[in-house]
Amino acid sequence: MSPSLEEPSRPKAVVELKGVEKRFAAFTALRRMDLTIREGEFFTLLGPSGCGKTTTLRLIAGFDLPSEGQILIAGQDVSNIPAHLRPVHTVFQNYALFPHMTVLDNVAFPLTVRRIGRAERLERARAALDLVQMGSFAARKPSQLSGGQQQRVALARALVNEPRVLLLDEPLGALDLKLRKEMQAELKAMQRRLGITFVFVTHDQEEALSMSDRIALMKSGEIVQLDTPTGLYDRPANAYVADFIGETNMIPARVISQEGDVTLVEAMGTRLRVSGNHGHVAGAEVQMAIRPERVSDDMRETENSAEGVLADVEFIGTDLRMVYRMTDGSRVVMRQQNSGRAVPQLGETRRLGFRQQDLRLFGR
Ligand SMILES: Nc1ncnc2c1ncn2[C@@H]1O[C@H](COP(=O)(O)OP(=O)(O)OP(=O)(O)O)[C@@H](O)[C@H]1O
Ligand SMILES: [Mg+2]
Numbered sequence: 262m263s264p265s266l267e268e269p270s271r272p273k274a275v276v277e278l279k280g281v282e283k284r285f286a287a288f289t290a291l292r293r294m295d296l297t298i299r300e301g302e303f304f305t306l307l308g309p310s311g312c313g314k315t316t317t318l319r320l321i322a323g324f325d326l327p328s329e330g331q332i333l334i335a336g337q338d339v340s341n342i343p344a345h346l347r348p349v350h351t352v353f354q355n356y357a358l359f360p361h362m363t364v365l366d367n368v369a370f371p372l373t374v375r376r377i378g379r380a381e382r383l384e385r386a387r388a389a390l391d392l393v394q395m396g397s398f399a400a401r402k403p404s405q406l407s408g409g410q411q412q413r414v415a416l417a418r419a420l421v422n423e424p425r426v427l428l429l430d431e432p433l434g435a436l437d438l439k440l441r442k443e444m445q446a447e448l449k450a451m452q453r454r455l456g457i458t459f460v461f462v463t464h465d466q467e468e469a470l471s472m473s474d475r476i477a478l479m480k481s482g483e484i485v486q487l488d489t490p491t492g493l494y495d496r497p498a499n500a501y502v503a504d505f506i507g508e509t510n511m512i513p514a515r516v517i518s519q520e521g522d523v524t525l526v527e528a529m530g531t532r533l534r535v536s537g538n539h540g541h542v543a544g545a546e547v548q549m550a551i552r553p554e555r556v557s558d559d560m561r562e563t564e565n566s567a568e569g570v571l572a573d574v575e576f577i578g579t580d581l582r583m584v585y586r587m588t589d590g591s592r593v594v595m596r597q598q599n600s601g602r603a604v605p606q607l608g609e610t611r612r613l614g615f616r617q618q619d620l621r622l623f624g625r
Contacts, residue, residue: 272299274336275426275458276321281330283316283482290316292482293330298426298460303452305461307469308479309505314462316482318428321460322351335425345374350424352415354431358403364390365399368417375422389417392451409440416451426458433468445472466506470494478502500623503550510556512591514549514622516541524622530588533565535620548623553582553596555619563614569593571609585613 276298283291291313298304306314319325320332323344332339339347350371358367369386377385390396393413403411412432419427432448433441449472452459463469469476470490477487486498497503500511514528516539524535528549541547560566569585572592581604585593595613605611 272301274298275300275334276460277331277333278317278320279331279333281320281327281332283313283320283325284328290482291320291327294482294484296477296484296487298458301456301458302474303449303459303461303472305463305469305473305476306479307463307466307476307505309464312479313482314464314479315430317479318351318430318460318462321426322349322428323347324351348425349428350419350422350426351428351430352419352432354434358411358414358418360403362402363399364395364401364403364406364414367403367414368421371418371422385421386417389421390414392420392455393417393447407440408436409444412436412444416448420455420457424457426460428460428462430462431464432461433463441468448472470506478505497550497621500548500550503621503623508553508594508596510551510553510593512549512551512587512593513625514547516543516545516547516622518543523617526622528589529567529569529591529593531565531567533567533615533620534617535622536618537622539622541622541624546625548625550621550623551593551615551619553594555616556593556595557614557616558595558597558611560612560614562616564617565615565620566612567593567615568610568612571605571607571611574604574607576604585611 274297278294278296281291281294306317308314320327323339323342334347365383365386368389369382372382372385387396387399390399393416395410395413395417398406398410433444436444445468461472473490475487475489476493477484478493479485480501486493486502493502493506497506503509512528514526517525517527517532519538522538524537524539524541526533526535526549557563567587569587571583572586573584575582579599581597581599583595585595587593593613
């Protein structure tokens with residue numbers, strides 16, 4: 262058996278940032294960023310407002326130049342290539358459709374810029390509209406469309422050039438929740454079908470988790486963790502990531518000792534075992550993290566337990582979200598599927614289980 266035949270071929274890098282820094286006067290918006298985006302992946306830049314997501318996209322698109330470092334697209338340094346000649350296309354949050362043009366002319370417009378003949382232009386525009394299921398709206402003006410339909414037209418206009426990379430800056434930000442969910446599914450399906458690399462920007466972690474192959478979580482101009490959605494969720498690199506992605510209980514704890522690959526800690530008025538040698542010294546004050554859905558009242562298979570009083574219950578349809586006050590005063594959220602079991606009474610004391618592999622420790 263030839264091993265080279267068995268190995269999956271490594272996806273090629275399509276966008277590379279090498280030591281890219283962006284300064285606006287004295288302010289550093291991006292700090293020595295290294296990033297490789299692979300051919301055909303759905304890649305997301307995620308982070309709070311002002312962390313540098315749009316700045317990163319603008320550099321890739323060529324609307325701005327880096328203060329330092331290098332940007333490569335398909336292996337080629339694009340420093341001296343103007344925006345309109347780069348094999349990328351940007352979709353902005355506000356679509357920016359031309360109000361006086363029909364849908365079809367809007368979509369054909371990028372081809373006009375590239376001096377492609379009228380017949381071919383219209384044919385390609387129609388094909389792009391069909392791709393986003395907007396073929397029957399070709400003759401309308403943008404003002405005669407809903408927000409979601411306008412968004413689809415903006416996408417068709419981006420696809421008509423058959424870009425190698427599509428850059429999308431919060432493209433669903435203006436849509437209401439239901440439409441946003443629908444468009445998320447559609448966008449993802451379209452990306453799979455076309456095999457185009459998507460670089461998607463959002464500050465919505467749920468959106469990022471549900472759509473992306475990989476996510477770069479950013480903070481103040483830097484990538485804090487670059488990982489798959491499950492990697493970010495299950496193996497956050499630090500407390501910032503654990504807190505930003507999903508809901509996390511952060512419980513104050515003190516390290517007692519390390520025993521092989523288990524760390525013994527004191528928290529919630531008791532002693533607990535935590536998987537992994539975290540390298541914290543005895544006596545260190547740390548944060549112990551656990552996801553609400555991993556807290557359990559089933560004591561089988563749990564090494565650890567602690568008592569708490571039920572302080573609050575929230576009914577969220579599929580789930581119950583219960584807040585427990587532990588004996589040391591710390592707060593623990595537990596999430597349970599709404600299986601029709603009796604809801605515990607407020608003020609009731611309960612024993613909660615914490616499996617050692619579900620606990621993580623972070624420095625304070
Ligand atoms: N042209 C500019 N001049 C000066 N500062 C700028 C300029 N463009 C962006 N910045 C600053 O750089 C930082 C990053 O901005 P950026 O637009 O990339 O944030 P973002 O992550 O896209 O945020 P949001 O989620 O709010 O869109 C911000 O602090 C912003 O004020
Ligand atoms: Mg932005």
